[in-house]
Amino acid sequence: xxxxxxxxxxxxxFPSISTDSKHAGDVRNCANWIIEKLTGMGLTTExxxxxxxxxxxxxxQHEAGKKTVLIYGHYDVQPVDPVELWDTxxxxxxxxxxxxxxxxxxxxxxxMLAHVLGVEETLKEEGELPVNxxxxxxxxxxxxxxxxxxxxxxxxxxLACDVIAVSDTGMVARGxxxxxxxxxxxxxxxxxVRGPKGDLHSGVYGGAVANPATAVAQxxxxxxxxxxxxxxEGFYDDVRPLETWEREMWATVPGMSDDDLLxxxxxxxxxxxxxxxxxxxLWARPTAEVNGIGGGYQGEGSKTVLPAKxxxxxxxxxxxxxxxxxxxxxxxxxxxxxxxxxxxxxxxVGHDGKPYICDPHSENGKAGQVALEQAFxxxxxxxxxxxxxxxxxxxxxxxGVESLMLGLALPDCQIHAPNENYYVExxxxxxxxxxxxxxxxxx
Ligand code: BES
Ligand code: ZN
Numbered sequence: 001x002x003x004x005x006x007x008x009x010x011x012x013x014f015p016s017i018s019t020d021s022k023h024a025g026d027v028r029n030c031a032n033w034i035i036e037k038l039t040g041m042g043l044t045t046e047x048x049x050x051x052x053x054x055x056x057x058x059x060x061q062h063e064a065g066k067k068t069v070l071i072y073g074h075y076d077v078q079p080v081d082p083v084e085l086w087d088t089x090x091x092x093x094x095x096x097x098x099x100x101x102x103x104x105x106x107x108x109x110x111x112m113l114a115h116v117l118g119v120e121e122t123l124k125e126e127g128e129l130p131v132n133x134x135x136x137x138x139x140x141x142x143x144x145x146x147x148x149x150x151x152x153x154x155x156x157x158x159l160a161c162d163v164i165a166v167s168d169t170g171m172v173a174r175g176x177x178x179x180x181x182x183x184x185x186x187x188x189x190x191x192x193v194r195g196p197k198g199d200l201h202s203g204v205y206g207g208a209v210a211n212p213a214t215a216v217a218q219x220x221x222x223x224x225x226x227x228x229x230x231x232x233e234g235f236y237d238d239v240r241p242l243e244t245w246e247r248e249m250w251a252t253v254p255g256m257s258d259d260d261l262l263x264x265x266x267x268x269x270x271x272x273x274x275x276x277x278x279x280x281x282l283w284a285r286p287t288a289e290v291n292g293i294g295g296g297y298q299g300e301g302s303k304t305v306l307p308a309k310x311x312x313x314x315x316x317x318x319x320x321x322x323x324x325x326x327x328x329x330x331x332x333x334x335x336x337x338x339x340x341x342x343x344x345x346x347x348x349v350g351h352d353g354k355p356y357i358c359d360p361h362s363e364n365g366k367a368g369q370v371a372l373e374q375a376f377x378x379x380x381x382x383x384x385x386x387x388x389x390x391x392x393x394x395x396x397x398x399x400g401v402e403s404l405m406l407g408l409a410l411p412d413c414q415i416h417a418p419n420e421n422y423y424v425e426x427x428x429x430x431x432x433x434x435x436x437x438x439x440x441x442x443x
Pocket of ligand 1: 107108141142143144168169170186352353385386387388389390409
């Protein structure tokens with residue numbers, strides 16, 4: 001195995017799960033490993049403490065007259081459960097069938113390290129970089145970046161730059177370079193429905209006391225109409241319609257047919273808002289999803305119980321120009337209004353993030369497209385993304401700069417799921433991409 005793969009394997013061995021306080025030490029060790037790597041490359045590094053996980057900054061020697069490029073990434077990862085569904089251990093990376101299998105391999109350590117190693121190669125080959133570089137790596141992306149916004153505000157001047165580059169998104173298919181010019185936003189909430197003061201015998205009391213699990217099911221069902229449109233009052237008020245050129249362009253993007261979707265997801269049929277293609281539903285339309293639902297007996301066999309409470313967790317994906325706070329308020333009002341009689345509902349609003357959109361044909365956008373073509377041998381497709389990286393819009397507002405999203409995740413990389421993996425060809429392509437990108441942006 002070459003040194004670059006060795007580096008990635010070392011990086012992947014840290015179980016840097018940001019949401020789990022048991023792993024706080026692992027997150028920190030991982031940050032220290034990055035610091036060591038970047039220092040070894042000759043960059044000046046800073047480790048910034050936050051109330052939770054550290055932020056890593058690194059720079060080369062900046063020179064007046066050169067463009068400043070900020071490269072953002074995250075070194076935290078999602079939890080591994082259900083761990084029994086992994087074929088190999090999530091933090092013992094293995095190389096098999098041209099892919100690296102480990103939690104974080106694609107999201108985001110493998111993509112982040114491609115940037116780092118591209119810079120390392122350029123420094124070895126040229127002695128210096130064509131741009132002033134700022135690396136900004138956080139350990140809290142997967143929990144909504146709670147400490148990065150205050151950090152950006154506090155260090156606004158130190159982080160001043162001309163453009164931001166991020167590899168934390170997708171490529172539509174193998175060998176199809178992809179530039180993202182939009183991200184969906186997100187609003188999360190959790191609902192608890194309560195009925196009797198404790199679990200009841202469902203024969204002795206069922207029929208005369210409302211069932212909280214039924215009420216949760218009714219609330220979930222109330223979110224959509226029969227056609228699949230979201231039924232929350234005012235939900236679509238600020239949705240920016242798709243542009244004609246986007247619809248035309250997306251209709252030609254490979255890997256996005258209904259057949260492709262069914263193959264990759266294993267679902268029996270396509271589904272969604274009437275009047276839109278799958279690509280449009282994923283990239284430019286908002287959604288209401290149940291992420292978890294529970295209450296009552298879930299063990300083997302049957303148990304005749306009327307549960308005292310039931311719950312559901314929701315996330316709403318948002319598009320320009322929806323505002324997450326406005327949506328959270330509308331969702332809360334909807335759930336309270338639709339709560340059936342005989343139970344009480346408590347809606348706890350969770351974290352959120354704004355949607356993002358930029359012009360893929362700006363000067364920097366064109367440089368990004370040229371770099372993708374050089375690294376992967378053909379012109380990139382231009383897409384918006386279904387996923388969210390809330391800090392991208394925050395950086396636009398605080399630093400006043402656009403982000404180029406140069407994704408290396410493939411549809412079967414299984415990010416956030418068991419058996420996450422990363423194609424070695426995209427790791428290598430990502431390293432070439434970083435080198436080409438810095439050159440193109442410097443012009
Ligand atoms: N890298 C993903 C986001 C992503 C994946 C964008 C694929 C486009 C294509 C990121 O790490 C992520 O998972 N973000 C979370 C954000 C949330 C926790 C606020 C998401 O989208 O669920
Ligand atoms: Zn993620």
